[in-house]
Structure formats: structure tokens, C-alpha cells
Amino acid sequence: MLSSTPRTTLGREKHRGSTDPNDLYEVLDTGLFCHLGVVVDGHPMVVPTGYGRIGETLYLHGSTGARSLRAGGGDEVCVTVTHVDGIVLARSVFNHSVNYRSAIIYGRARLVTDPDERLAALRALTEQLAPGQWDYVRQPTRKELAATAVLALPLDEASVKIRRGAPIDDEEDYALPVWAGVHPLVTTWGEPQADPALPEGIDIPVHILRRE
Amino acid sequence: MLSSTPRTTLGREKHRGSTDPNDLYEVLDTGLFCHLGVVVDGHPMVVPTGYGRIGETLYLHGSTGARSLRAGGGDEVCVTVTHVDGIVLARSVFNHSVNYRSAIIYGRARLVTDPDERLAALRALTEQLAPGQWDYVRQPTRKELAATAVLALPLDEASVKIRRGAPIDDEEDYALPVWAGVHPLVTTWGEPQADPALPEGIDIPVHILRRE
Numbered sequence: 001m002l003s004s005t006p007r008t009t010l011g012r013e014k015h016r017g018s019t020d021p022n023d024l025y026e027v028l029d030t031g032l033f034c035h036l037g038v039v040v041d042g043h044p045m046v047v048p049t050g051y052g053r054i055g056e057t058l059y060l061h062g063s064t065g066a067r068s069l070r071a072g073g074g075d076e077v078c079v080t081v082t083h084v085d086g087i088v089l090a091r092s093v094f095n096h097s098v099n100y101r102s103a104i105i106y107g108r109a110r111l112v113t114d115p116d117e118r119l120a121a122l123r124a125l126t127e128q129l130a131p132g133q134w135d136y137v138r139q140p141t142r143k144e145l146a147a148t149a150v151l152a153l154p155l156d157e158a159s160v161k162i163r164r165g166a167p168i169d170d171e172e173d174y175a176l177p178v179w180a181g182v183h184p185l186v187t188t189w190g191e192p193q194a195d196p197a198l199p200e201g202i203d204i205p206v207h208i209l210r211r212e
Numbered sequence: 213m214l215s216s217t218p219r220t221t222l223g224r225e226k227h228r229g230s231t232d233p234n235d236l237y238e239v240l241d242t243g244l245f246c247h248l249g250v251v252v253d254g255h256p257m258v259v260p261t262g263y264g265r266i267g268e269t270l271y272l273h274g275s276t277g278a279r280s281l282r283a284g285g286g287d288e289v290c291v292t293v294t295h296v297d298g299i300v301l302a303r304s305v306f307n308h309s310v311n312y313r314s315a316i317i318y319g320r321a322r323l324v325t326d327p328d329e330r331l332a333a334l335r336a337l338t339e340q341l342a343p344g345q346w347d348y349v350r351q352p353t354r355k356e357l358a359a360t361a362v363l364a365l366p367l368d369e370a371s372v373k374i375r376r377g378a379p380i381d382d383e384e385d386y387a388l389p390v391w392a393g394v395h396p397l398v399t400t401w402g403e404p405q406a407d408p409a410l411p412e413g414i415d416i417p418v419h420i421l422r423r424e
Contacts, residue, residue, distance in 0.1 A: 007257070032299070032397075033310065034290055035247040037315040040327045043248035044256050045219070045311035048314055074325065076255040080247055084260075086402070087244070087342050089420065092350035094360075096338060102260055126308060130299050132394070137390055138304035148306075168405040178349055179414045180418075181406040181422065182340070185244075190396030192297070193377040208301065211395065 007106055008159035018160040027103040027160060028053050029080055032129060036060060037078035052080070052124030057104060058153045059112070059121035079105045079153060086184040090167035091176045097163065099182060105158040109151040121150045132207025219318055219365045220371035230372040231252040239263050239293055239372060244341060248272060249290035263291070264336030265367075270317060271333035287349040291317045291365060298396040300380035305389045309375060311394060317370045333362045344419025348392070 002008070002019045018024075028051075036049040052059045058079060081103045088097035112118050122145070126134045140148075166181050189211050202205050214220070214231045230236075240263075248261040264271045270291060293315045300309035324330050334357070338346045352360075379392050401423050404416050 006288070009286040032296055032353050035258050037249045037258035039251050039256050041249070041255065042253050043318065046247050046249035046290045046292040046316065047260050048292065048294040048312065057247050058258040078256040078258045080258040080260065084244060089342055089345060090349065091335070093338050093346060094356040096345065098340060100260065104258065106255065119413060122305070123228050129308060131300060132302055133308065137233060137302065138385055139216060140305050144306040166409065173350055174409055177414060180410055181404055183404050183420060184402030185399060186402045188396060188398045190398045192393055192395050194393040196379065197386055198392055202389060204391050208395060
């Protein structure tokens with residue numbers, strides 16, 4: 001069960017909360033990027049960032065020059081991953097909603113210095129973005145590795161919220177002659193577009209072609 | 213031209229930055245939700261939230277009980293909207309990237325108290341989520357309005373970053389026998405799903421059926 005701390009205990013919409021770690025892993029593992037929140041000079045900064053998960057640790061990366069990651073090493077961060085699955089069209093403005101799955105993780109990010117852990121983390125990060133690519137393309141050089149900052153965030157303090165299904169309207173509104181339901185938002189992979197610089201005769205690899 | 217302050221001036225990847233307000237408006241107007249960053253007891257908190265734009269003001273809303281919005285009134289916030297358009301598959305792990313359009317807005321959020329501005333803001337918020345719904349469904353009651361907190365954030369301090377196109381590989385990697393290109397991520401509207409409680413004979417309205 002996920003931990004319960006003041007900041008992960010839902011103040012509102014408790015019925016949408018989940019304390020099942022598998023729900024947390026599902027939200028994280030099906031995402032492509034997160035929003036990393038840090039405090040810089042007292043003000044909040046939220047940047048979209050790549051991530052990967054190994055067990056109960058989330059890894060984030062970026063250039064060693066990125067302000068958000070410089071701020072993040074050793075500091076409190078908040079990582080949020082959100083999937084929007086549909087718009088919930090209710091019979092009143094007030095009851096409009098969104099079907100979503102989101103995870104919010106709080107903690108102190110640790111700058112990863114161990115070479116093996118760094119490499120494993122970068123592999124997880126790359127595979128999160130594009131499964132199968134790590135083994136398919138050129139591996140990182142020592143210089144490239146040195147230019148990449150990797151942060152580790154334990155999944156100790158996390159909250160998960162999920163909303164699914166039809167609108168919930170006020171009792172008296174169900175009689176209104178208004179269509180209500182869910183408009184699903186569907187994200188799919190389009191046709192892979194070859195780099196114009198690609199020589200002829202190189203096929204799209206199966207792990208890209210068949211990506212789900 | 214968008215303002216240039218220390219926190220909106222890109223330290224890295226300057227070529228991806230845009231100072232054209234129209235790029236900012238495009239990123240905002242085509243988004244469905246944002247990630248709102250606030251500082252709560254010294255730590256960052258990032259929550260997915262609805263928004264709407266009227267001119268040069270961004271409006272956010274939520275329950276009057278939501279911690280993030282309580283914290284946000286008068287305080288420094290950061291609002292980030294991100295669109296991921298595709299995964300950039302390079303010939304090396306290091307040059308993998310993402311095609312995206314993102315906007316980051318910094319500022320002090322003002323709690324909206326003027327009734328007319330509140331109503332206009334809620335209309336903009338609803339129309340952002342589901343264009344055409346405001347006039348189609350039941351309007352908010354006084355009680356519902358009272359239960360909704362609305363924040364206004366000026367679009368004075370914003371940065372926009374856009375990456376498009378093929379991977380940029382190291383010169384020597386172009387000779388590798390590796391497929392490279394962009395895997396587009398396509399978001400579309402699925403078939404509207406009627407609320408099981410919907411009586412027969414109520415058609416899906418055109419503004420939902422034809423949503424792009």
C-alpha cells in the first residue's frame with residue numbers, strides 16, 4: 001500500500017484515490033514524460049522531463065546545465081504524470097469533468113553518481129521513451145554520459161488519482177433534454193517518418209513498427 | 213514579443229525558444245489542461261488543472277477546498293502546458309529527443325472576486341475543455357459559483373519552446389545502418405460514449421460530434 005502522509009492524503013475526492021502500488025506503476029509505466037516541479041529562489045518551476053522507473057525508484061534526466069535539475073539535486077521535488085482519457089460532458093457546467101489517471105510523487109531527489117546505476121537509469125529512461133532503442137542504436141560515450149545529469153526519486157511518497165466513467169449529475173438535472181456522456185481522447189502512434197538523411201534500404205525496425 | 217526575464221530566458225537550447233506571443237497562444241489554446249506548480253510549506257506541488265485564456269490572462273479553477281489553489285491565491289505560481297507531438301528516434305541513445313510544444317508561465321496568481329470576471333473566466337475554462345458546452349448545458353447556480361475558486365494569471369512572463377523535425381545526429385553516426393526518424397504521437401477524439409442514464413432520443417450535439 002502507498003504511504004499516507006499529509007501531502008499524499010487526499011483532502012478532496014477521496015473516492016478517486018488509490019493506494020495500490022500497481023496503480024502507481026501503471027500510471028508511470030504508460031507515460032512518456034512527467035512534469036517536474038522544483039523550487040528555485042522561492043518560486044515554483046515546472047518543466048516537462050523524461051523519466052524511467054526501476055522498481056521503486058523513478059529516474060529523471062537532463063543536461064547538467066538545466067536549471068531545474070541543478071535545483072533538484074538533494075532538494076525537494078514533485079513529479080506529476082497525468083493521462084487524460086476523456087472529457088466528461090455533464091448536464092450542467094459545474095459537473096463537467098475529465099477522466100484521467102494521475103500520479104504525484106514527492107521526495108528528495110538524489111543525484112546519481114554511481115556509474116552502473118547511472119547507466120541502468122539512462123537505459124530505463126530511453127526505454128520509457130522508445131522501447132527497444134537502447135540495444136538498437138549507438139550506446140552513450142563517456143563524454144555523453146558526463147554531460148547527462150541523472151536524478152533518483154524514491155517512490156515512497158506518492159498519491160494516485162483515477163477518474164473513470166460517466167458524468168455524475170445532480171439528481172434534478174437527469175431530466176434535462178441534454179446529451180451527456182464521455183468524449184474519449186485517444187492517443188495513437190502515427191506512421192513513422194524517416195529522417196530525410198536516411199539512406200535507402202534501412203527498414204523501420206519491428207520494435208518501432210509494432211509499438212502499441 | 214514575450215518579455216525576457218532571468219527565468220524565461222532560456223539557458224539551453226535557445227534555438228527552440230520562441231518570443232512570439234502567437235506561439236504562446238497557440239500552445240495554450242490547443243491544450244486541454246495544464247500543470248500548476250505552487251510552493252506549499254517550502255516544497256513544490258504540481259497538480260493537473262483546467263484552464264482557459266481570455267486575451268492576456270490565463271484563468272485556472274478548482275474547488276475552494278483544493279490545497280494547490282488555496283496556496284495559489286496571491287502567491288507565485290508556475291503553469292506549464294506541454295504537447296508531445298512525437299518521439300525523435302536518433303542513431304545514438306544520447307541524441308534521442310521529443311518533438312513538443314510547451315509554454316511555461318510564471319507569475320502571481322490573483323483570486324478573482326468580481327462576479328462578471330468570474331463568470332467570463334468559468335465560461336473560458338469550460339469552453340477550453342469542451343467548446344460549445346457552456347451554452348448547451350445548465351448554467352452554474354449561485355451556490356455552484358461560490359464553490360469554485362478562480363485564479364487569474366497574467367501572461368506577462370512566459371517562455372515557449374518548440375522542437376520539430378528529424379533527429380540531429382553526430383556527424384559520424386549518419387553512416388550507421390540504423391533507422392532514424394520521428395514516431396508521431398497522434399491524439400484524436402474517439403466515438404462519444406453516451407451516459408447509460410441518458411434517455412433515448414437525445415442526439416449527440418454537433419459541437420461534440422464534429423470536434424477536431
